[in-house]
Amino acid sequence: MTDQSVLDSSGCRVMAHSELSKDFGIAAAKVMDFQHFNEREWDVAGKVSYGANVCQYVVNYKGAQIIQNFAIILMEYANLPPMQKILDNKLTSLPREDFVKPIIWQLLQGIVVIHEAGLIHRDLKPDNIMFHNIFGTENVIVKITDFGLAREVDIQTGAGTQCGTPLGMAPEIMMGSNQYAGQQQFQTGYNNKVDIWSLGVLFFQLLTKRYPFEANNIMQLINIIQRPIQNMPSNRSYQCIDLLKKMLQYNPNQRVSAKEALNHEWFKQDENGQQYQIDPNTTINNHPLSTLGLREVIAYSYGYDWINQPQEQFEYQVNSKITELKQHQSELIAQDPILNRGVQNVNTPTIQQPLNIQQIPGQGYQTPTIRTPQYQQQQNNAPNGGVAYNPSPQIGIIPGKFHL
Incomplete structure (x- = not known):
């Protein structure tokens, strides 16, 4: 099927x-x-x-x-629209800070894993961030996708190819790295801090629905990007802006790492200043920021405005979209008995045929x-063909053909 x-x-x-x-x-x-x-x-x-x-x-x-x-x-398979849909939607108000916070926290968790695997994504942008409703719940998580520009990085030499989306591209990619001669890795290339810059740009976009730097061409962007950001988001908490500034540091030597960002005070309290209840048993799966609410993701993604339209109309729109989503999920689940309904939703079923x-x-x-x-x-x-087979790898050649 x-x-x-x-x-x-x-x-x-x-x-x-x-x-x-x-x-x-x-x-x-x-x-x-x-x-x-x-x-x-x-x-x-x-x-x-x-x-x-x-x-x-x-x-x-x-x-x-x-x-x-x-x-x-x-x-x-992520069953909700990409983050870009929220930014393109002009009918809703700017996302609440408490809506943005779990998104950035989850993305930083993903970036930590990417960086610890010795990789740089190099193209973190709203189109490459998907929302996913966990089957059978009202919870939503984000997922980083598209590794088309990603690459492995050598700690000593860094990376050197200019790539990525220009308005989200780190300064050291656009300008070269020789100006940071105090650090060896910046003499010959850039490191994974470029992903922190790109996430900082995405962070800024979620708070404002605009880029921190606007330019008509690369040369103009290079000139603008060296100056302090003049139009920081307004009506946001001090801790929120402080983390944003640390992620958008022009000099990568002064820019926070993903792990440092996750330890920032902004992630330790809600918008009312109340500390999150975190204890030694708190994990990535039960952390207060580990999921988003489905209703809010639907509202921001599809332009359902709860401020400028009657409450009854807003509730009808959101409930109708959720009903449509759940119906589609039910149809898929009925066809797919091996679907993982858990929060992680990342386990691959055992494959019987050798891959x-x-x-x-x-x-x-x-x-x-x-x-x-x-x-x-x-x-x-072929006997002794030099190919090692694993009966249940996470990734490999799928036996048989798909019926497309």
Whole structure:
């Protein structure tokens, strides 16, 4: 059974569908011409889809298949719109600070995992942040997706390629890093602090629905970005603005890391100044900021204004959209008995057929390789072919074909 609803499409003939696979359950299927298949995205995503690096706030890549001239990547299915929809919506008021706080906290948790895996995302932007309603609950979490520009980073040399979305791009990417000659990593490249800058820009956007820097071209942006931000958000708490400034520090040496940001005072109290009840038993799953409310996400995403329209009309709009969402979820669940309904929603069911996984000598990490079904069969039949098989990896070649 396949649900072929198109989630997104763009140039390069890349399309995403919701897909029901007997091996992985409900997933998002990214379909593209094979010539546009990004091996780096696949390899990098594998590092945050395996073992200790799996995080509920990072989309888990499940598998891939080549069919004729198309490459298909399966990843976790997020059932709500991307964050960009909130920013594009001009009908609602600016998001409340207590709505923004769990979003930033969850994204920082995801970034910690990405960085601890030795990766830099390099393209954190609202289009790459998905909302997901946890099945059977009124709770919502965010998920970082799209590792097309991500890469591994060497601690000594850093990274050096200029990439990313210009208005969310860190200064050291745009301008080069030689001005920070006091630190070796900035002499030859940049490090994972570029993701903190991009998240700071996203943070600013959620508070204001605008960019912290506006420019018509790269050169103008380079000139503006060196100056202090003149239009900081108003009517926000001191702690909120303090963290925002620390994330948007021009000099990466002075910019906070993801772990430092998570320890900021802003995450320790609510908008009324009351301390969150956190004890030694508090985990990432039961932390007060670990989820968002579904009703508020729906209202901000679909432009249901609770301030400038009658309350009854607002309630009707929100309830109707939630009913529609729950109905769709029920239909999917009915078709998918292996769907994980838990908060983490990241576990991949055991695959009975052997998947094509290449073991790197001397390393514990398994790098997935994409091959045609015919080539895979040859490898399966070849004795001592040098390919190590794992009966239940988190990522690999999906047996059989999808019915697209």
